[in-house]
Amino acid sequence: MSDIERLIRESGAIKRGRFTLSNAELTDYYVDKYAFETDPELLGQIADQISQLLSPETIDVLAGPTLGAVPLVTAVSLETGIDAAYVRNGETHRGTQARIEGTIGKGNRVAIVEDVSATGQTIVETARLIEETGGVTERVIAVVDRNEGAASLVSDAGYELEPLVQLPDGFDA
Amino acid sequence: MPTTIQSALDRISVDRIRRRLDRLSEIGATADGGVSRPAYSDAETEAFAYIRDQLSEGYTVREDSVGNLIATRAPEADRSIHTGSHLDTVFNGGRLDGALGVVSSLEAVDAVYESDADPAYPPTLTVFRAEESARFGHHTVGSRAGLGLLDVDTFAAADQNGVPLWRAVQNAGFRPDNLSEPSIRLDRVAAFLEIHIEQGRTLEETDTDIGVVSSIRGPVRHRFTVTGNYDHSGATPMTMRRDALAAASEMIVAIEDVVGDAAADGDVVGTVGTIDPKDGAINTVCGEVVFPLDLRSADAEYRDTVESTVVDEIERIAADRDVEVASELIDRTAPVALDAEVVSTLESAAESVDTRYRRMPSGGGHDAMNFQRTGIPAGMLFVPSIDGVSHHPDEETTTRAIRDATRTLTRTLLQYERP
Numbered sequence: 261m262s263d264i265e266r267l268i269r270e271s272g273a274i275k276r277g278r279f280t281l282s283n284a285e286l287t288d289y290y291v292d293k294y295a296f297e298t299d300p301e302l303l304g305q306i307a308d309q310i311s312q313l314l315s316p317e318t319i320d321v322l323a324g325p326t327l328g329a330v331p332l333v334t335a336v337s338l339e340t341g342i343d344a345a346y347v348r349n350g351e352t353h354r355g356t357q358a359r360i361e362g363t364i365g366k367g368n369r370v371a372i373v374e375d376v377s378a379t380g381q382t383i384v385e386t387a388r389l390i391e392e393t394g395g396v397t398e399r400v401i402a403v404v405d406r407n408e409g410a411a412s413l414v415s416d417a418g419y420e421l422e423p424l425v426q427l428p429d430g431f432d433a
Numbered sequence: 434m435p436t437t438i439q440s441a442l443d444r445i446s447v448d449r450i451r452r453r454l455d456r457l458s459e460i461g462a463t464a465d466g467g468v469s470r471p472a473y474s475d476a477e478t479e480a481f482a483y484i485r486d487q488l489s490e491g492y493t494v495r496e497d498s499v500g501n502l503i504a505t506r507a508p509e510a511d512r513s514i515h516t517g518s519h520l521d522t523v524f525n526g527g528r529l530d531g532a533l534g535v536v537s538s539l540e541a542v543d544a545v546y547e548s549d550a551d552p553a554y555p556p557t558l559t560v561f562r563a564e565e566s567a568r569f570g571h572h573t574v575g576s577r578a579g580l581g582l583l584d585v586d587t588f589a590a591a592d593q594n595g596v597p598l599w600r601a602v603q604n605a606g607f608r609p610d611n612l613s614e615p616s617i618r619l620d621r622v623a624a625f626l627e628i629h630i631e632q633g634r635t636l637e638e639t640d641t642d643i644g645v646v647s648s649i650r651g652p653v654r655h656r657f658t659v660t661g662n663y664d665h666s667g668a669t670p671m672t673m674r675r676d677a678l679a680a681a682s683e684m685i686v687a688i689e690d691v692v693g694d695a696a697a698d699g700d701v702v703g704t705v706g707t708i709d710p711k712d713g714a715i716n717t718v719c720g721e722v723v724f725p726l727d728l729r730s731a732d733a734e735y736r737d738t739v740e741s742t743v744v745d746e747i748e749r750i751a752a753d754r755d756v757e758v759a760s761e762l763i764d765r766t767a768p769v770a771l772d773a774e775v776v777s778t779l780e781s782a783a784e785s786v787d788t789r790y791r792r793m794p795s796g797g798g799h800d801a802m803n804f805q806r807t808g809i810p811a812g813m814l815f816v817p818s819i820d821g822v823s824h825h826p827d828e829e830t831t832t833r834a835i836r837d838a839t840r841t842l843t844r845t846l847l848q849y850e851r852p
Binding site (some may be wrong): 277279 | 581582585588613
């Protein structure tokens with residue numbers, strides 16, 4: 261287990277449950293992103309780790325989907341000096357500019373930073389929006405991947421998901 | 434009138450009901466004068482604490498593992514009539530939906546215990562969590578859990594922040610480990626009764642004070658996808674278009690016509706409610722449109738006949754316009770007929786309190802329907818929704834209806850008996 265994974269688990273961010281319902285058993289878990297994003301020391305360490313993967317020489321903008329990735333993108337932006345952008349997903353805006361706060365210019369190389377990935381739909385939608393504004397998604401980083409299909413959906417879209425922590429198959433903390 | 438019944442009715446105070454409603458409306462109050470008490474929010478928990486606080490010392494009170502509140506002054510009774518409703522609301526909703534049922538049931542239950550009555554089934558106040566589907570997309574969660582009906586899909590459902598229902602229940606302080614069995618002793622429940630606002634216009638427009646609900650309409654829901662051709666709006670002659678948006682519009686108006694005609698001969702309502710043109714724009718002939726259909730009736734057979742007619746019409750329009758239409762069934766739920774004996778007792782009670790009442794179906798689902806589905810006799814009383822308003826800060830009813838519904842409920846608690 262990596263240091264970051266150990267710290268995230270110790271923060272209590274991963275809540276699990278096992279329940280007996282009327283029709284079957286339910287085993288499920290929930291990753292509380294705010295548990296690690298509101299702890300300045302842990303957030304700092306996560307931002308450190310992500311920053312080591314990126315450089316202002318190869319990345320022009322960090323983009324994260326609201327609301328969950330905003331603290332992460334901000335922390336990494338402060339550390340690396342790379343510009344930040346925040347992408348609003350799941351809202352019916354007309355035109356892409358209303359959905360992105362910050363600037364992603366034509367040809368800008370973008371790193372998407374996500375807090376928790378599950379199916380990968382948010383990431384793929386974010387990448388599509390970036391493409392529509394003329395940006396180029398170079399990296400896709402998630403703090404925690406729930407191993408629920410994000411890696412393959414993101415790969416189908418032409419990118420590679422790089423999670424800091426990957427929760428294993430049949431996860432049972 | 435027997436003095437016992439009168440002594441109970443004399444204890445009912447509409448002022449007290451109003452005061453309690455006022456107090457509840459402060460919990461989760463919004464800037465618009467409405468209320469937001471989402472399922473398993475702190476506000477819902479605070480509302481439960483308030484009601485608990487209003488219970489006098491004689492009550493035995495318990496909370497089950499999902500936070501439903503069950504309170505009675507006769508815990509050893511062989512059988513009890515349960516009565517109550519819910520305290521959660523939609524976002525920026527009204528002050529009566531659920532809350533009126535809880536407060537008026539409390540008033541009726543107190544009236545019975547404080548009188549010299551000795552009812553066949555001493556009543557139990559039951560207050561359910563998470564009735565509204567606004568937060569998690571699933572309705573009547575608390576009553577389903579109480580009846581041992583909660584399924585995996587519902588319990589794993591997440592809100593728009595990704596928080597699953599089970600986590601929200603845990604966050605509210607409960608340990609819902611085993612929900613496979615009812616938390617209520619079902620063999621000891623003689624009936625379930627609920628007072629609720631109508632959320633429609635029938636009572637108000639017919640100058641009626643109380644609706645005695647005879648059945649709960651069951652919906653069938655479809656999702657239709659109409660596919661034509663995307664084309665440039667400026668360059669494409671009108672005769673060469675396969676316009677999915679125009680086709681969908683014709684279909685939606687046809688639905689209104691078919692269901693409108695059918696409603697003259699039987700109980701049915703149908704609604705589309707929303708339309709989603711994919712990549713629609715003013716400069717494009719739209720090639721793909723999705724829209725839903727919600728068809729409801731108290732009579733499943735009639736509803737299904739109307740459904741057939743609607744689908745035939747939609748297919749005819751698609752063929753005429755040379756577009757494709759695909760249909761996906763989202764949901765089919767059987768209507769629920771409420772217990773005839775309970776309905777009849779409620780009507781007699783309404784007659785005795787000298788109120789203007791009528792029998793009617795309920796358009797929406799409620800906690801009561803889950804009891805009936807389990808085989809426990811259930812009944813509901815509606816009070817008018819002024820201007821038909823519901824799920825909105827302006828939600829209101831008449832003082833007379835609150836008084837008459839509570840009196841009718843109290844009489845029923847005293848008089849309902851099954852051999």
